[in-house]
Structures are given as C-alpha cells and as structure tokens.
Amino acid sequence: MWIDTVTGILHEAAAAAILPRYRALTAGDVTEKTPGEVVTVADREAEELITRGLRTVFDIPVxxxxxxxxxxxxVTALRDAPAAWLVDPLDGTANFVAGRPEYAVLAALVRHGRTVASWIVQPAEGRTYVAETGSGAWRDGVRMHRAPAPTDPAALRGAAPTKFLDPPGQARVAAAASRFAALDQGAMCAGFDYPRLVAGEQDFVLYQRTLPWDHAPGALLLTEAGGLARRPDGTPYRPTDTKRGLLIAADARCWRTVRAILAPGPISAPPA
Known part of the structure; x- marks a missing residue:
C-alpha cells in the first residue's frame, strides 16, 4: 500500500541522513539559514532522499x-497543482542541534489545497504517526482518539510559543498563564506538539507562524483523532492559507475557551 511505502521512505531517510548525526554534529554541519534559524546537513540530505522517494510514489511537485x-x-504548487507533496525533513532542527530528542520528519499529501494524508516520524523516540482523511489517526498501527478536554480552564494544559509574537502578544500570554493548569512554550517542534495533544498530554497550542510543512501533517492527525485546528478567526486550517495564527485544541469547547483568553476578538466562523 502506498501509505506504507511513504512511511518506509521517511524511515529510510532518517536512518541514512539524520540518526547518524544525532548528537554527533560537527561545527561545519550547522549553518544559519536566516537570523535565529539554523539548518544542518541532515536537513538537506534527508530532504533530497525523501524527495526522490516520494516522486516514485506519485510524480507530483514536492x-x-x-x-x-x-x-x-x-510553495505555489500547493495552490496551483492538483496534488503536491509537503516535506519538512527535520522539524525541530534547533532541538536536534542541541541534542534533544524532540525532532521529527514530517510529510503530507495535498490534493486541491487540502491535506489528505500525513506522516510524522519521531526518529529518536521510535514512533510513527499516520493519518488519512476519513480513515483516522494512527500511532504505530494503533488508532488514536482524542478524549474531551476538561471544562474548567484552570484544568487545561497547553502551550503558546512566543518566539514569533510581538511584545503585546507576549504580554497577553504571560498575563493569561495563571488561568491555566499549565502554559509553556511547547516542544518547539510541531512534530511533537500535535501528537502530544492527540495523546492527551496537553489540551491546546496557540501558534503564530504557520508554515505549511510544519502544520499540515499534524493538523490532519489531530482532526482525524477528533480534535480541532482553526485559525483565530474560526476558519478551518488549510495548508494554502497565508494567514498568521493557529489554535489547535482537543475539542470545540476547549478551542472557544482558550481562544477567548489568549486571542480575544470577533470570530467570523465559530466552531460548533
């Protein structure tokens, strides 16, 4: 089955290009891609391997x-092509460089602007998450279902990374922290944040920057498990969007509660 073929491609790329360099990077293996953003030789080599492999499954833009x-x-292929692959060869590169295990290999298949299949591989943890529209969310072959979150905001656990927030936004998050059971920066890796939410380890995450390769895989995993991924204005997440901001939550009630506290304002399309 092609779903399993893609899973194998991601694992093979991780085994060849990523795991051998985990906690074994040299100074020349790491460069600064943009101010504050690092990239490694593992990122680049893994993407080359994955790109070649995916084109043998479906010969569409990567x-x-x-x-x-x-x-x-x-990136315009996500909007203009009938189908395209999305790949983040090493999500959580800063964690990888620091020797922390919270990094992942992400991929998704997008058809007519919507994510229809996705993969999250966590090489250091040995876990694999797969989702397909209408077929559910799976961890290592076991189907996942997200249970409802607590109704009391004081019992909710979540994250709101502030790296890309302006000072007023950072102040708003800091002021709101005491209203939740926990509010931190998250894993600094979408490939860990989404699975943790599905597994019930946290109840919500509020993001500001929403690059499609970071969020398309996890958003499908979450929604197929029964959770919610919506923009702060209430509209559903789509990988072709260029909007900023994304609130992911265990369920619609949790989404509304957290949104009112962390991102107050009018909602054009409130979730049911």
Whole structure:
C-alpha cells in the first residue's frame, strides 16, 4: 500500500541522513539559514532522499522546506497543482542541534489545497504517526482518539510559543498563564506538539507562524483523532492559507475557551 511505502521512505531517510548525526554534529554541519534559524546537513540530505522517494510514489511537485528556502515560488504548487507533496525533513532542527530528542520528519499529501494524508516520524523516540482523511489517526498501527478536554480552564494544559509574537502578544500570554493548569512554550517542534495533544498530554497550542510543512501533517492527525485546528478567526486550517495564527485544541469547547483568553476578538466562523 502506498501509505506504507511513504512511511518506509521517511524511515529510510532518517536512518541514512539524520540518526547518524544525532548528537554527533560537527561545527561545519550547522549553518544559519536566516537570523535565529539554523539548518544542518541532515536537513538537506534527508530532504533530497525523501524527495526522490516520494516522486516514485506519485510524480507530483514536492514542496520541501529547504527547497522552498532556495526557491520560494515552489510553495505555489500547493495552490496551483492538483496534488503536491509537503516535506519538512527535520522539524525541530534547533532541538536536534542541541541534542534533544524532540525532532521529527514530517510529510503530507495535498490534493486541491487540502491535506489528505500525513506522516510524522519521531526518529529518536521510535514512533510513527499516520493519518488519512476519513480513515483516522494512527500511532504505530494503533488508532488514536482524542478524549474531551476538561471544562474548567484552570484544568487545561497547553502551550503558546512566543518566539514569533510581538511584545503585546507576549504580554497577553504571560498575563493569561495563571488561568491555566499549565502554559509553556511547547516542544518547539510541531512534530511533537500535535501528537502530544492527540495523546492527551496537553489540551491546546496557540501558534503564530504557520508554515505549511510544519502544520499540515499534524493538523490532519489531530482532526482525524477528533480534535480541532482553526485559525483565530474560526476558519478551518488549510495548508494554502497565508494567514498568521493557529489554535489547535482537543475539542470545540476547549478551542472557544482558550481562544477567548489568549486571542480575544470577533470570530467570523465559530466552531460548533
């Protein structure tokens, strides 16, 4: 089955290009891609391997994070092509460089602007998450269902990374922290934040920057497990969106509660 073929491609790329360099990077293996954003030789080599492999499954455009950094126009394939692959070869690169295990290999298949299949591989943890529209969310072959979150905001656990927030936004998050059971920066890796939410380890995450290769895989995993991924204005997440901001939550009630506290304002399309 092609779903399993893609899973194998991601694992093979991780085994060849990523795991051998985990906690074994040299100074020349790491460079600064943009101010504050690092990239490693593992990112680039893994993306090359994954791109070649995916084209043997479906010969369609591959929108990879590193290829798009070099050629920004590649991202238009998500909107213009009938189908395209999305690839983040090493999500959580800063964690990887620091020797922390919270990094992942992400991929998704987008058809007519909507994510229809996705993969999250956590090489250091040995876990694999797969989702397909209408077929559910799976961890290592076991189907996942997200249970409802607590109704009391004081019992909710979540994250709101502030790296890309302006000072007023950072102040709003800091002021709201005491209203929740826990509010931190998250894993600094979408490939860990989404699975943790599905597994019930946290109840929500509020993001500001929403690059498609970071969020398309996890958003499908979450929604197929029964959770919610919506923009702060209430509209559903789509990988073709260029909007900022994304609130992911265990369920619609949790989404409304957290949104009122962390991102107050009018909602054009409130979730049911």
């Amino acid at each position: 929108v990879g994070e590193e290829a798009t950094a070099a050629s920004p126009g590649l």
